[in-house]
Amino acid sequence: MKNNINKLFLEECNAERAEHEKENYSEFNRHEIYEIKKYIDEKPLGIRTAIANADNGGKTLFIAPTGAGKSYSFINTLKKLKTKALFILPNASNVEQAMHEYNIAGAYDKIPAKQALENNNLAVMTWDKTEQLIDVDLREYIIVVDEIHQTYTDSYRGKAIKNLNNIMSKCKGRIDITATPTKLEFEIYDYIIEYTQKQKTEYDVKLYNDFDNKNFTEIINIINKSNNSAMLMNDISTLEFIRDSVNKNAGVVYADGKEENELYSRIVKNSDMKGYETLLNTTTILAGVNINNKDITDIIIVNIKDVGAIKQYVARFRNLKKANIHIFNKYKEECNVYKIEWLVDKNIEKATILKDAYNKVSKHTLMFETVGINATPIRIDSNVYYCMKDNCYKVDKLYIKSQIYSNYYNTRTIQSFKVLLEEYFDNVNITDAKEIETNEKELKEYKKVVKEIKEATRNILKEHKEILVGYRQIKSNSKSFSLMQYHNDMKLSLKGCLEAYRAHDIHNLVKKSKSNSMLELYSNYVLDNKFDLDLAWKLANTENRKRGTIFNKINTLIYRELKEEYPEFLNDELIQVTVFNYIDKLFGIGTSYTKLHLQELSDDLRTILGENWNLTTEKIGCILNEIFKIESKNHRCGTHLENMFFYKNINPKCVPCEKNRVRIYKIERYVTIDDIKKDLELDEKDKSLEHAIKHTKDRMLNSLDEEEKLLLLKGFM
Known part of the structure; x- marks a missing residue:
């Protein structure tokens, strides 16, 4: 394949001298700058200025460090002023936490957006929920979009972002919030406000060279030596292997069945990880979720190269004076800048x-x-x-933008990546991964056993596929019209399904085989696409x-x-x-x-x-x-x-x-x-x-x- 980036790069240089990387951070003019010790509440005028500008039809970009209390300050001020506002967050976990923490209405997953707006001036919701508001008159509402930078690069959610952009034009004013002011179109804003912090967490960042994706011994040692720790990686079975290998009380958080995950519930409802020493999670927990834990000493990030995502994850953990950041990735041997x-x-x-x-x-x-x-x-x-x-x-x-930024991050050498990180972190060092005993064989065997258990458990579930259509709705005692039709055709009832779930230990089988997402897919194929049960089951699996x-x-x-x-x-x-x-x-x-x-x-x-x-x-x-x-x-x-x-x-x-x-x-x-x-x-x-x-x-x-x-x-x- 022809490398089109190489045809277009402005300046090629030795990656050892990659100081030119800093040119990749956009320049912009601020209209107001506030210096705070730690939190925005110390100088709330910037919040009120942004809201007033949006109320008058303006577009404000609000920049403040992660952990400075952006969401907290905006939501509480909007409540006090009784301003009609849509507060948009990127993920369901963000919305769920905001609903609990601030006692406000919200929409995510199966909760409809229109229901959240009924009799409420303020509602929080995910990007995708805005599609349900296309035909709603929003002229009296301002819209506040948290983590706005994600809407410029998350091409996987392109449809949701396009719907969000359509809704923005229907509201009378707009505030975009970010801690990562790159990738944005600064010319669209008529006012830019920035908060800077005096007191910052001291991060000691280590980039590990020559990381072996099959050997996690060093990562396990880091966790064992830590006080409390956290790890971000999008590989569930590896996270579970690490959980079972460390000497800490560790919990794994991922999307499938997160509603029933004890550690996830603790985080979104109480904003802490009480009872756990180590959090092992996928990107289900990333931007916007607050975790108060001053005992975190080590944060580990594996196979993640988006610089903004790294910064966002590190900043999830509040009240830290100092922390070690360990980043494990594979890098290119040479690159263009x-x-x-x-x-x-x-x-x-x-x-x-x-x-x-x-x-x-x-x-x-x-x-x-x-x-x-x-x-x-x-x-x-x-x-x-x-x-x-x-x-x-x-x-x-x-x-x-998504393609260019993703391609850029993924084609960096370790020296080039180091300079990119130095825009956010003061102390970044490259270190060689230690040559220690490998656990590759144990990890391979662990994954094999996990796969066998999953397949065997799903074969048991398959025997009950008739009552598993609409599983998520049934266990929450709710029914869509299509599910009611299905139950009527199959002569089933919600009560009968719940009794069968208890009799056959269905909930435990679903949890054991991580089948919540699969059953949701299966149910959609049957209820929405009218697929035969066997065909739907085969496709979902x-x-x-x-x-x-x-x-x-x-x-x-x-x-x-x-x-x-x-x-x-x-x-x-x-x-x-x-x-x-x-x-x-x-x-x-x-x-x-x-x-x-x-x-x-x-x-x-x-x-x-x-x-x-x-x-x-x-x-x-x-x-x-x-x-x-x-x-x-x-x-x-x-x-x-x-x-x-x-x-x-x-x-x-x-x-x-x-x-x-x-x-x-x-x-x-x-x-x-x-x-x-x-x-x-x-x-x-x-x-x-x-x-x-x-x-x-x-x-x-x-x-x-x-x-x-x-x-x-x-x-x-």
Whole structure:
């Protein structure tokens, strides 16, 4: 893959002299600066100024160090002033803690946003809940967005962020809060307020070189020697292995079943970890959650390279005078240093040209083409996207920033990463990981046993899959309309399900196998998608990547069928449709290719999509395998290759050291429903997949009313 960053970097330098990294932190002008010893409450005028500016229709950026009491000061001041406000937090754990700590209404998970707003001036909620307020009159409300920097880089939650941006424009004023003032668009604010602290926690940061991802002996030793400690890592089984290996009372916190996790409940309800000496958690606990524990001596971070995330996690622990920070990562041997924001601007400029070109040739100005089924044949990210709300193409600044920052952090050397951290931490040192006895074998065996227990327990749960539909709702004594319909059809009752749960020890089995998320997925497949129970169970228990591939194949199949049966009803403005049509026509059935041709296709698609560093030959190969059935074999180099049709008529190059042979792939046909059934190991006579696909197609067709269908048919004729 061509390294597009290397084409665009401003300044290349030896990573040993990476002081130029500091140019990557954006410069901006403050209108007010307040110096405090520790907490914002010492000088609350800045809070009231920000609220007054928002009340008058202004946009304020409020910057203060993590741990200075930003949320506390704003929420309490908003309550005192009785200001109508939406307070937006990034995660459910943040909202849950705020609801308990400040006794205010909120919306997260299954709690609806409109319910939180009823009879309340102030409500806290997660990003995704703002979608429920699209049709609500918010002209009397100001909006306060905590951790605003996350909305610029979290591309995984792009849809939620776009909904949040739509809501912002409906409110009369806006306040954005952050402790990490990078990545932002400072020009959108008419007022910027910053608080600086005199008393700061003394952090001694160690970057460990040559970290072995399979050996956690050194980390275990650090925890054992600590007073209290905390560790951030997105690998649950490894965290559990460490919990069982240390001599501390340790608790593991992760998303699945967090509501029933004793340590998680303690943190969100009491803002401490009383009863535990060590917290081991995934990013379920990161920004915005407060943990008061002055006894923390060591904080460990593993396989996390987002500098902002590291700072946020370290600052979760309040009342610390001093702490050791241990960061374990793998680093590149060499890298380029350049201005990130310069590269962001360049990509936005290029994407804007692309966006304007798409809008110029778009048919969206014709009324009959502003409606249509938004079926996407493939899933792909792009610097430009089609906005259904405004019926035009737009630049996806979130995706661009996310890609560039993520790629930058992940391509650092340890020296370069050290300088990035020095923007936040005064004392950062590089140290070699100690050569001590490995626990790789024990960890491998532990993970194997955990996997076997999980599979065996889920096989027991499978016997009760009929009553496990809607498990989360049932155990909380609530029922959606779709669950009531399901129970009526299956002649089940909430009371009967709860009795069966007790009789078969279902709650313990779910906890033991970490199946809360799986059962939620399973329930959605049955209740929302109308999947057969066996098919839904099989899909919910399929590994994430494989399940994603299967659904991508199903989506492509549905699109091709709809295009053949109802071509006039499809919205052909979508970028994904443009890319699919390009591949289908120029790289379709009958085409032979090698990795060389995948690279050519990848480069050509960047012209359509804008710069996209995820569009590797591996990614392109996956997309092709989701559309087509492909055969491959080794061929001897020779004149017979000239009889094959290669993309852009480029004949493959043979490598002499590989015995003059080359691996050639040939696209034979489209993927069929029988191919997908084989992937799922379904019997040929099993029609559950056909029924699921028919239901999905019917639902998509029914999304158009009769008037829209008539308009589309007229336009087509």
